[in-house]
Amino acid sequence: MIKVKIIRQVMPGMEPYEESFNYDGPTDISIAGLLDYLNFHDDIVNDRGERTARIGWDCSCLQGVCGACAMVINGTPALACKTFIKDLKGTEITLRPLRKFPVFHDLIVDRSSIQENLKASNAYIGKYQPKNNKDHSLQYAAAKCLKCGLCLEVCPNYVTGQSFFGAAFTNDCYLIATRNREKSKEIGRVYASHFGKNCSKSLSCIDVCPMDIPLLSVIAKLNRRR
Ligand code: FES
Numbered sequence: 001m002i003k004v005k006i007i008r009q010v011m012p013g014m015e016p017y018e019e020s021f022n023y024d025g026p027t028d029i030s031i032a033g034l035l036d037y038l039n040f041h042d043d044i045v046n047d048r049g050e051r052t053a054r055i056g057w058d059c060s061c062l063q064g065v066c067g068a069c070a071m072v073i074n075g076t077p078a079l080a081c082k083t084f085i086k087d088l089k090g091t092e093i094t095l096r097p098l099r100k101f102p103v104f105h106d107l108i109v110d111r112s113s114i115q116e117n118l119k120a121s122n123a124y125i126g127k128y129q130p131k132n133n134k135d136h137s138l139q140y141a142a143a144k145c146l147k148c149g150l151c152l153e154v155c156p157n158y159v160t161g162q163s164f165f166g167a168a169f170t171n172d173c174y175l176i177a178t179r180n181r182e183k184s185k186e187i188g189r190v191y192a193s194h195f196g197k198n199c200s201k202s203l204s205c206i207d208v209c210p211m212d213i214p215l216l217s218v219i220a221k222l223n224r225r226r
Contacts, residue, residue, distance in 0.1 A: 002027075002085065003047065004034065006055060007096035008106045016103070020047040023093075031080035031095065032059055032069055035107075056106030064210060067148025071107045072096045077153040079210045080107075100152045100160055111149045117165040121190045123172045126180050135178040142218050144211040145171040151205035151215070157198055165194040167205035167215050174218045177225055188225045196223060 002023040009016040021038050029037070038044060039054045046052045060066040062081045069080035074094055085093070101109035118124065151167040152158045158166040173191040177184050199219070206215050 003092045005094045009103045027086040058108045067146030070148040077150040142171040150208045154204040164198045
């Protein structure tokens with residue numbers, strides 16, 4: 001029997017609370033599968049046998065592509081659809097929403113600040129101008145960024161609404177710098193003011209990136225352009 005503790009919140013601005021559930025299903029399913037099981041297996045009841053509301057969480061692809069299911073699983077930011085129960089230690093699973101974003105409902109957060117930061121800094125690729133092939137493999141890796149927000153969860157410098165935009169932003173900067181000659185200089189300045197000057201190099205973003213983007217290489221290449 002696995003005890004599943006979930007930090008829930010009915011609506012934005014309301015007090016979060018903890019609610020626990022018992023799970024005795026298979027362990028070779030993901031946390032996304034577990035949430036589906038709890039929500040739909042039976043009438044949803046908590047570990048005290050009380051009827052309760054369905055658990056709010058977000059997903060789209062269920063295959064590690066959209067980033068919507070990002071949450072904190074046993075203290076580690078991760079994608080629910082890529083994290084399997086059998087890979088977690090112990091008989092207790094704790095789920096809570098990402099802390100760096102406002103909570104909409106239960107495990108669903110508002111990550112629109114990531115897109116707002118890109119908009120505010122005009123970090124869009126615009127006209128595509130392939131420059132040379134030597135950048136291709138890093139461009140390919142950087143383009144995999146899901147904007148899931150896991151890197152921002154562990155970043156000691158990222159605070160929503162402030163001018164440091166975090167690692168997710170660097171991937172777009174790198175793509176623009178290497179694909180659009182006209183924007184290359186401008187993006188160097190934008191990168192410096194929204195990332196380069198304030199990154200304290202904890203590099204914890206690298207540990208949690210679900211796409212294994214070589215962020216150190218991305219950052220090093222951009223630092224060289226400042
Ligand atoms: S549901 Fe798309 S990444 Fe998990």
